[in-house]
Amino acid sequence: MFERLFSPLQIGNLTIPNRIQVTPHELQYFDDGLVSDTLVDYYEERARGGAGLLEVSQLAVKPGGDWEHDSARRHPMQSTPSIVPGLRRLADAAHAHGSKIFMEVAAWPRVLGPVSSVPLETGVTLNELSHDEIRDIQHFYRIAAAYVKESDFDGVDLHGTHGALIEHFYSPAMNRRTDRYGGSIEGRLTFLFELIDMLRSDLGDRMALGLRLCADERLESGVTPDYAAKVVQLLDGKLDFINVDSGSSGRFEALNQFALQTQPLYVEQAYGLYMSEPIMKVAKKTRIGIAGRITDPVVAENILERGSADYVGMTRALIADPELPRKAKEGRLEDIRPCIGTLQDCWGRSVAHEWPMHCTVNLAVGFERTRGSLGLREGSERGRKRKILIVGGGVAGLEAARASSERGNEVVIYEREADVGGQVNLAKLLPGRTDIGAIVSWYKVQLSKNSVRVETRKEVRSAAEAQYLVEEEKPDTVIIASGSAPIRTGIQMITFREVVGWEGPSVKTIDQVLGGEKISGNVLVADSTKYIMGPGVAEYLSRSGARVTLVTPHLHLSPDLSFFNQSIHVFKRLRASNVEILPLTWVKRIEPEGAILYEIPTGREWKMEANAVVLNTGRERAGDLWSYFNGLVTDTREIGDCRVAGGTIRDAIVGGYEAGSSV
Numbered sequence: 280m281f282e283r284l285f286s287p288l289q290i291g292n293l294t295i296p297n298r299i300q301v302t303p304h305e306l307q308y309f310d311d312g313l314v315s316d317t318l319v320d321y322y323e324e325r326a327r328g329g330a331g332l333l334e335v336s337q338l339a340v341k342p343g344g345d346w347e348h349d350s351a352r353r354h355p356m357q358s359t360p361s362i363v364p365g366l367r368r369l370a371d372a373a374h375a376h377g378s379k380i381f382m383e384v385a386a387w388p389r390v391l392g393p394v395s396s397v398p399l400e401t402g403v404t405l406n407e408l409s410h411d412e413i414r415d416i417q418h419f420y421r422i423a424a425a426y427v428k429e430s431d432f433d434g435v436d437l438h439g440t441h442g443a444l445i446e447h448f449y450s451p452a453m454n455r456r457t458d459r460y461g462g463s464i465e466g467r468l469t470f471l472f473e474l475i476d477m478l479r480s481d482l483g484d485r486m487a488l489g490l491r492l493c494a495d496e497r498l499e500s501g502v503t504p505d506y507a508a509k510v511v512q513l514l515d516g517k518l519d520f521i522n523v524d525s526g527s528s529g530r531f532e533a534l535n536q537f538a539l540q541t542q543p544l545y546v547e548q549a550y551g552l553y554m555s556e557p558i559m560k561v562a563k564k565t566r567i568g569i570a571g572r573i574t575d576p577v578v579a580e581n582i583l584e585r586g587s588a589d590y591v592g593m594t595r596a597l598i599a600d601p602e603l604p605r606k607a608k609e610g611r612l613e614d615i616r617p618c619i620g621t622l623q624d625c626w627g628r629s630v631a632h633e634w635p636m637h638c639t640v641n642l643a644v645g646f647e648r649t650r651g652s653l654g655l656r657e658g659s660e661r662g663r664k665r666k667i668l669i670v671g672g673g674v675a676g677l678e679a680a681r682a683s684s685e686r687g688n689e690v691v692i693y694e695r696e697a698d699v700g701g702q703v704n705l706a707k708l709l710p711g712r713t714d715i716g717a718i719v720s721w722y723k724v725q726l727s728k729n730s731v732r733v734e735t736r737k738e739v740r741s742a743a744e745a746q747y748l749v750e751e752e753k754p755d756t757v758i759i760a761s762g763s764a765p766i767r768t769g770i771q772m773i774t775f776r777e778v779v780g781w782e783g784p785s786v787k788t789i790d791q792v793l794g795g796e797k798i799s800g801n802v803l804v805a806d807s808t809k810y811i812m813g814p815g816v817a818e819y820l821s822r823s824g825a826r827v828t829l830v831t832p833h834l835h836l837s838p839d840l841s842f843f844n845q846s847i848h849v850f851k852r853l854r855a856s857n858v859e860i861l862p863l864t865w866v867k868r869i870e871p872e873g874a875i876l877y878e879i880p881t882g883r884e885w886k887m888e889a890n891a892v893v894l895n896t897g898r899e900r901a902g903d904l905w906s907y908f909n910g911l912v913t914d915t916r917e918i919g920d921c922r923v924a925g926g927t928i929r930d931a932i933v934g935g936y937e938a939g940s941s942v
């Protein structure tokens with residue numbers, strides 16, 4: 280099993296122990312611009328888990344603006360001698376577990392100036408780099424690479440995608456120069472050819488040198504997979520490895536570009552193969568890697584078997600479970616904690632907000648020393664065997680059960696519905712979002728391995744039933760995780776009032792819609808929340824035949840979608856399913872045949888005919904279980920949405936972990 284995935288890979292003079300790569304990803308873990316303990320622990324965890332090749336993001340060749348002096352900076356790292364001791368710690372941590380480690384070295388046109396007279400995302404800057412400036416920049420690269428070498432790293436990956444300077448040089452869309460750095464494909468590669476020559480002589484034979492390549496810009500006259508293959512043909516043998524990727528300049532919303540890098544769960548597994556396959560045909564000496572939602576070792580093995588790449592980036596997969604390589608090797612595929620692809624706590628924090636990266640499903644990310652295997656290694660105490668009763672089998676309850684059963688406790692879950700999973704079971708019904716359900720499947724396997732008893736269709740409806748249950752089960756601890764219910768009245772932060780007419784028979788909640796209630800005809804979805812439920816339900820209804828209008832009080836459709844790199848995907852899906860989107864709009868009142876809508880800034884009102892109105896203004900705590908159980912068992916706790924309603928999946932898992940790991 281996984282013969283190819285676990286076969287060694289020769290990159291230049293290096294032998295990588297297997298074909299699994301963690302591609303560079305912005306973590307926001309640098310501390311005052313230097314390597315922090317958190318960063319070392321994070322990488323050590325992934326090396327321990329068995330990744331053959333680790334890459335670190337990013338060493339900026341030249342600081343830009345205030346970054347140089349910003350003591351709070353967490354990303355990127357700056358090219359100064361003070362980085363060397365920290366980088367050495369990183370290299371030592373990787374090497375101690377047999378992994379190799381590369382540094383992504385980056386330069387950005389927005390810091391250094393445009394390659395030629397094309398506008399940058401920040402505005403129109405129509406000068407172009409002079410030959411002296413180009414020479415200086417190449418010199419900055421050499422200095423940065425020297426620090427990487429001094430730190431015992433194994434390789435340098437030149438950042439040449441996502442709008443980095445090198446991409447601006449080789450891209451026909453961005454490079455309009457007529458001097459020797461432009462004009463033809465060879466001219467556009469001259470900057471890189473020169474740089475490679477310089478770095479080769481500086482780095483020597485020990486270290487590998489490679490490029491992160493954008494193989495599809497999807498810009499008119501931009502880089503296409505065919506053009507990228509020609510680039511690789513010209514680079515073949517000059518570089519030891521090329522990581523194939525897509526997406527260029529990012530922060531200009533109208534461009535499709537952010538949506539092309541690090542694509543969310545809407546996009547198929549291994550979405551980058553159409554780029555790596557033509558490249559593999561021309562790369563005779565240079566090793567080719569591909570990334571992009573490769574989360575399943577079976578898929579990874581197939582990619583290698585088909586010759587679609589020489590090695591595979593499995594970055595989010597290893598954020599979600601750093602032990603994926605080891606588990607795959609041992610044939611324990613069912614134990615791999617799945618990446619659910621929503622980007623909510625990785626990209627949505629580190630790239631969108633520049634906050635330290637977390638992960639929705641893996642609470643140990645950024646906390647490896649206390650919550651990860653590094654913490655376990657230092658001896659987390661197993662508690663004495665206690666009996667834990669968990670009421671509610673959403674993800675909060677499931678995590679509480681996992682964490683407490685890991686500690687050797689005897690655990691039973693009582694769940695009202697026919698299956699555990701709570702709101703995730705509804706969320707996974709939204710079009711294109713099935714993958715979210717994978718986390719519930721994973722919990723089920725883990726709980727069954729830990730002999731957790733799960734009682735479904737068991738609801739606690741009164742204090743008497745709670746008492747009976749406690750007498751039956753005799754728990755030492757009760758953990759209440761009974762979740763939340765949708766707010767029915769439409770109260771929200773636009774009017775701070777209920778929506779007039781909410782009691783009408785045509786007014787539904789998203790739980791009712793996803794629970795299977797039949798709704799057809801003209802449907803108004805009024806969504807004041809910021810993420811996927813409103814647009815998702817609008818698409819769901821539209822696909823089942825309704826004509827849907829979606830109103831949002833926000834200026835943009837669900838603003839949080841953009842943080843999680845999903846806006847463009849969702850916008851396209853809503854357009855394809857003919858959902859009409861009205862921003863800055865809310866509901867004045869609901870009437871028997873429709874609703875009076877108004878535009879918030881102007882107050883303009885109009886009537887919309889509707890057969891049904893779906894109100895989504897958030898959630899409230901469900902049930903009264905606390906009062907039922909309070910006083911029956913001294914150690915009674917409340918977690919998840921029944922404590923603070925409207926939480927994310929991660930909030931629920933954190934609550935579950937904290938409760939479960941402390942009993």
Ligand SMILES: Cc1cc2nc3c(=O)[nH]c(=O)nc-3n(C[C@H](O)[C@H](O)[C@H](O)COP(=O)(O)O)c2cc1C
Pocket residue numbers: 302303304305306336337383438441491524540541542570571572573592593594595596625626627629630636
């Ligand atoms: C949180 C996050 C930050 C990222 N930052 C970088 C970066 O700094 N440089 C880079 O080249 N790619 C970056 N990427 C892209 C990844 O290297 C990779 O191409 C992408 O995650 C797709 O691979 P995957 O599906 O295996 O995660 C980032 C990805 C994530 C999730």
Ligand code: SF4
Pocket residue numbers: 595596598599617618619620621622623624625626637638639640641
């Ligand atoms: S936050 Fe989500 S997308 Fe990112 S690695 Fe974790 S599960 Fe995957």
